Structure formats: structure tokens, C-alpha cells
Amino acid sequence: MTAVSVKRPPAPPAAKPRRRSRDVFQATPLTFVMLLATVVLSIFPLYYMIVVATREQGATSSVPPPLIPGSSLGDNIGRLLDNQNAAFMTGMVNSAIISLTLTVSVVFLSTLAGFAFAKLRFRGRNALMLSILVTMMVPAQLGVVPLYMMMAKLQWANHLPSVIIPFLVNGFGVFMMRQYVSQSVPDELIEAARVDGCNTFRIYWSVVLPALRPAIAVLALFTFMAQWNEFFWASLAMGDPSNPTVQISLQHLSTGYYNDYAQVFAGTLLSILPLLAAFILFGRQIIGGIMEGALKA
Amino acid sequence: MSLPTTTPAHSAELPPPPGRAPRSPSSFLVRASKWSRLDTKASPYIYIAPFFVIFGIFGLFPLIYTGYVALNDWEVGADTHTFVGLDNFVKILSDNYFWNAVFNTIGIFVVSTIPQLLLALMLANALNKRMRGRMWLRMGVLVPNITSVAAVAILFSQLFARDFGLINWLLHFVGVSPIDWQAHKWTAWLAISTMVDWRWMGYNALIYLAAMQSIPKDIYESAALDGASSRRQFWSITVPMLRPTIIFTVIISTIGGFQLYAEPLLFTGGASAFLGGTLRQSQTVTMYLMEQFYNKFEYGDMAAVAWLLFFLILVFSGVNYLITARLESSGKKRGGKK
Numbered sequence: 300m301t302a303v304s305v306k307r308p309p310a311p312p313a314a315k316p317r318r319r320s321r322d323v324f325q326a327t328p329l330t331f332v333m334l335l336a337t338v339v340l341s342i343f344p345l346y347y348m349i350v351v352a353t354r355e356q357g358a359t360s361s362v363p364p365p366l367i368p369g370s371s372l373g374d375n376i377g378r379l380l381d382n383q384n385a386a387f388m389t390g391m392v393n394s395a396i397i398s399l400t401l402t403v404s405v406v407f408l409s410t411l412a413g414f415a416f417a418k419l420r421f422r423g424r425n426a427l428m429l430s431i432l433v434t435m436m437v438p439a440q441l442g443v444v445p446l447y448m449m450m451a452k453l454q455w456a457n458h459l460p461s462v463i464i465p466f467l468v469n470g471f472g473v474f475m476m477r478q479y480v481s482q483s484v485p486d487e488l489i490e491a492a493r494v495d496g497c498n499t500f501r502i503y504w505s506v507v508l509p510a511l512r513p514a515i516a517v518l519a520l521f522t523f524m525a526q527w528n529e530f531f532w533a534s535l536a537m538g539d540p541s542n543p544t545v546q547i548s549l550q551h552l553s554t555g556y557y558n559d560y561a562q563v564f565a566g567t568l569l570s571i572l573p574l575l576a577a578f579i580l581f582g583r584q585i586i587g588g589i590m591e592g593a594l595k596a
Numbered sequence: 597m598s599l600p601t602t603t604p605a606h607s608a609e610l611p612p613p614p615g616r617a618p619r620s621p622s623s624f625l626v627r628a629s630k631w632s633r634l635d636t637k638a639s640p641y642i643y644i645a646p647f648f649v650i651f652g653i654f655g656l657f658p659l660i661y662t663g664y665v666a667l668n669d670w671e672v673g674a675d676t677h678t679f680v681g682l683d684n685f686v687k688i689l690s691d692n693y694f695w696n697a698v699f700n701t702i703g704i705f706v707v708s709t710i711p712q713l714l715l716a717l718m719l720a721n722a723l724n725k726r727m728r729g730r731m732w733l734r735m736g737v738l739v740p741n742i743t744s745v746a747a748v749a750i751l752f753s754q755l756f757a758r759d760f761g762l763i764n765w766l767l768h769f770v771g772v773s774p775i776d777w778q779a780h781k782w783t784a785w786l787a788i789s790t791m792v793d794w795r796w797m798g799y800n801a802l803i804y805l806a807a808m809q810s811i812p813k814d815i816y817e818s819a820a821l822d823g824a825s826s827r828r829q830f831w832s833i834t835v836p837m838l839r840p841t842i843i844f845t846v847i848i849s850t851i852g853g854f855q856l857y858a859e860p861l862l863f864t865g866g867a868s869a870f871l872g873g874t875l876r877q878s879q880t881v882t883m884y885l886m887e888q889f890y891n892k893f894e895y896g897d898m899a900a901v902a903w904l905l906f907f908l909i910l911v912f913s914g915v916n917y918l919i920t921a922r923l924e925s926s927g928k929k930r931g932g933k934k
Contacts, residue, residue: 324813326725334722338736341798345743347762348751360760411643421640427648434651440855440882441906442658444665444899449658465654468647498632499639528744530858531882535889546858549746553753554865560754567747578742582735589738589799590806 345571352564359560375565384555386541387566390548393537395573397462397544398526405522406515408468413476414507418489419499428477435470439532447535457539462532472518475592479514480507517588520581524574545570666899672889677896684900694901696876697884698908700785704860704880705853705912708789713845716797717838720804721830734805737798745795749862752791756863778864784878791859796852800845807841808834839921846920847913854909857882881905 326334347366351359354369356378379387415421416428446465447456455461484507492502508515533544540551552566578585666684670677688694723734740748755762756777764774777783811834819829835842860878861869870887872879879887885905888897 324724324726324816326722326727330722330725331727334719334727334733337719338733341737341740341794344748344751344755344794345739347755348747351754359754362760362765364760364762364765408646412647415640415643419636419640419643421637424640427644431647431651434655437659438851438855438906438909440885441902442655442662443885444895444902445658445661446654448665448895449654465650467650470647470651473644473647498635503643524742530745531855534858535886546744546746549744549750550862553746553750553862554869563750564754567744567750571743571747574742574744578735578739582738583731585742586731586734586738586802589802592803 348564348568351560352568354561356559356561371561372565375561376569378559378562379552379565379569382552382562384540385548385552385566386543387545387548387552387569389541390543390545391569393459393543394527394545396459398523400463401466401526402519402522404467405469405472406519409472409476409518410480410508410511410515411503412468412473413478413480414503416473416477417480418484418486418507431470431473435474443532443535450536456536457542461536462529462544466526472522475518476511476514479511483514484510513584516581516584517591520577520585521588523577527574662899662902665895666903668896670894670896670899672893672895680896684896685904688897688900688904693876693879694881694884694904697872697879697881700781700860700872700876700878701854701856701880701908702912703781704785704788704792704856704878705850707785708792709846709849709853711789712793712797713800713842713849715793716800716845717804717835717842719797719801720808721834723801723805724808734802737801739798740795741799743795745858746862748791748795749859752787752794752859753863753865756787756790778873779877781877784860784863784873788856788860788863788878791863792853792856796849800849803845804838804841807838811837843917843920846916850913850916851909854905854912855882856880857886881908 350365350368352375353372354365355371356375358365358369379385416424450456450461453460455464488506488510489502492506497505528546529544530546530550533547534550537544537547543551549563549566549570552563667679667681668677669680669683719737723730723737727733743751756764758764758774758776758778761777763777764772767775775783777787815833815837816829819833824832857880860872860880861883864871864873864878868874870879870883870890872883881901882905885898885901888894888901
């Protein structure tokens, strides 16, 4: 490849390299069609979910399977909400409380700690930061048994504190915010605020937080989605069918009512609505967050 | 991961806050400066304290304690427990069902991850091209990742249902008679892998895409001048340049794959859900872990399985790291020689 630059003619026409670069990165029609097919395959299962959720009970037990939405969504949701065994509404409300509380708390505590690690001087800073990174490597399953025993002892099992208190802040959030603060808040800005007589919390609140807005949006979205989808710990800590999270309610629904797919799918459809709403409103930020995270890792 | 050791150094050289000492004559200012000294000294610790308190109680303590629990015969709900040394580990390691679960977990991991990452690479390559509606296409492939775990598992269990599932219906057009996907190891693995891949392919593609965009474009231009086809460019430029990212996704997939739980659990359904079917066709290690709780009421065995799972994750992350690094470097050599 190195020979190329030597052999290149001395004065190539100015327009040529540009056109070539366009050729290299221009999508062929085949690429475009394949991409469209991928998108269709990505979306079709969700479309099918809508189809089943809107058809009458038992429509799935027909050949050919239904492929066009029906008009029974209201009936199906009605049966779902009357279903005492799945406690679906309780699950939705519980999950909303858990996800929103944890989103606020993770964002607040992560930005606070991230700011301290990025901009404040104190003894043991590097060692403490390193210890946070080490904690991120250990899988959640390892500590699950003693954690559950603690919840049982504190009488938190099957109540909201068991899925909220242990997760108020996590290493990932602190690390992400530390990276973001050190990149996007100049030291001069903090010094200037100090000269103006701001105390440290005031600096955090009025200087650092506003500069962090894009990163906060990403962390908030990821935290909300992760908590709304949390399954493993909730299946243990919120296993009581009368007080589930939304995912656990879906589990009870799917194991107990597999012959009424219309009702089950009405449940899955309602359960993804908050996520779809977040995606429609903040899709760009979510994509930006995933891609930026990939570059920093 | 090397960031924490390098970045703090430069920001530590701040000048001392100016203008405070000379202004001290009035008593108000003396008091204020005392406060501000306390503020600068204590604030950092107050700000990081919540993390360390929460993590210490609900993270670190369970991690250490789990080692102790694993060495005891400890039943769920019992007041007493007896120290039994490594007996729990011996018991688990001589249980064929444990090894069956390990086999299933590795099997599902291989069947799902290899095609997933290969397809994600190709998808990212396609998304990297210039075309109309790029943002819409990116959002489109990410949609599966937004849906919740339980919803995906329930949805695909229906699609893979034996009697009225859409997939069997489509297969009958090409002359395949209805498959009972849950009943056999291979078909169950395939169905579970499909759910996992559907949910994570777009996500991994976006991670690759981000890395692809940071490859300098002139490398491709000079390769094109050399007459390299776009397929050749993909394998000889893109893939080697993405090496750290590919290793990253392989490790992340290993960690996620070995903790696979909700998908096989909901796919199995019914009374034998934790067993992964009557013949344990699709019981993963995490399901085996939970079986010790729900069916055997054994904290000690659960903790032992948790340790073994952690060990498996470490070993396989290492093995996969070595394999990926090898594949990549041999690919690079071959590309460079010609």
C-alpha cells in the first residue's frame, strides 16, 4: 500500500479524488435493500405483538395466523386489568416508582461524585476511583444470596425498598460522569466561581450541572430503561405475585395464561409503551449515548 | 480502563484559590474563610460518600459474605447453619445437572454470539455508507433493544410455538413439518439465540459503527486506488482497525451470555420453567442457581453456584479474549502479506 503515494501522477485533476471518496462510501442499491430488510425484521415482531394484542381471544389459534390488527384491544386490556393473579396495574405503578426514583437518585449522586472525582482535590482520590472501577467488573449474581438474606432480615423482601435502596447509585454512573465532567467543564470556570465566593455545592449546582445536561439525558435514559427492564433481581426480591414489578407481572401472566395470548400480548404491549415513548422522544440521544460510550470504552 | 491513572494528574496542579487570605481583617471574613476551608476539605468526601455507603452495605458486604455462605450448609429460612468446608462445591461439581447447565449456557452463547457479532459487523458497515434516511435506519435497527426482556421472550415464545406459531407456519411453505422448538436441545438453543440476537444485534452494530467512523477515510481511498474491492477493504481494513472494539463486544457478550436467564426461563414456561424443560434442554447456569432457591431451599448451594458462575465468566472472558486477539492478528498478517 505504501507504493501508492510514490506512483501517483504529479498533478491529478482536482475533482477526481473527491468523486472516488464518494464512490467508496456511497451505498449500493443492494446495501440499501438489505438494510431496509433488516429494519423490517427488527420491527415486524413488534407489529405482530400489536396484531395479537388487538385481535379477539383465540385468534392466534388459527391457520393462517392473523397478520392484520383487529379491534379487540379494549376487551383484552379489560381482561388484563381484571386479572387478579397478574396484578398488572400494580406492576406498572411499582415499576414507574422504582425507575423514576432510581433515575433521579442515580443522576444526582453520580454527577455529585463524578464532579468530586474530576475536579476536587482530596487524599485518596485515585485509589478510591480505581476501587469503583474494580466494582464494575463483578457480576451482580455473585452477591445475590447474601443480598437476598439481608432483604429478608430487614423485612424488605417483596417490598419496594428491596429493589430501590441497593441501587441508588452505581459505579457505571459515577465513572461516566467523572469522564464527562473532566472533559466538558474547564478548570478556569470552577476557579472563577470560587473567586466569586461560590461554595462547593453552589459550584456543582450552578456551574457543573448545567454543563452536564447532555450527559445527564443519556444517563437518565439508560437508567430508566435498565430499571424498567430489570428481571433477575426482581424475580427474587419481588417474587410475591400480589406486589410485582411489571416484568415479573408479565412472567406470571405468560406462565398462567398461555392460552389467552391476546391478554398476554396486551400486557407486553402496555409494558413497552414507556420505553417506546422514550425512544420516540429521545432516540437521537440514545443512539448518541451508545456510540459515544463505545468510543470511550 | 487506563484513564483513571492518567487523567487526574494534570488537573491536580490548580493554583491555590487567590484573594482569600489578604481579605481577612473583618471577623465576618475570617469566619467565612474558616467555613470555606472546611467546605473545600469536607465536600469531596461528602459527595462521594453516598456511593461508598450504598456499595459498602449492599455490594461489598454481600460479595465477601457470599464466600462464607458457600462454605456452610444453610437452608432458606433456617436459624442455624453448619460449616461444611468445600462440601457444597464438591456436591455441585459432581452434579450432572450442573454440567448440563454449563453445556447449555456455552452452547447458547456460541450459537447466539458468533452470528450476532458477524451480522452486527456487516450491518454497521452498511450503516456507515452514505445514503438517504441514515438516522431513520439507525433508529430502526435499535428498536428491538428498546423492548423489555420479558416482552421479547414472551413474543418469541409465541412466534416459535409448535401448533400455531408464525415460524412453523412459514416453514410449512418450504415443506418443513411443525417443529416442537422447546422439546429438543438444539431447537431450543436456536430459538433462544434468535431472541437474544434480535434484541442485541442493532446495539452491537451501533457500537461498531461508532468505531468505524473514527477510521480515517483516506485509508479506504488509497486502498480503492490500489484496486481493493469493497469486500477486501472490509476484511483487510475495517475488521483489523476495529480490533479493540470487537474484543470489547466479545467480552461484554460473554458476561451477558453467561448470565442469560429471563429468555430461557420464559421460553420454557410452565411448572418446569427453572429446569429449562422436562429434560433440562435449555437450563442455563443462572436458572440452575435459582433452582437451588425455589426447589431445594439451599442458600449454601446457591452461593457455591454463584462463585462457580463468576469463575466461569472469568475463564471464558479470558479464553474469548485470547481467541479474538488471535483471529484478528492472523487476519492482519494475511492481509499485510499480499
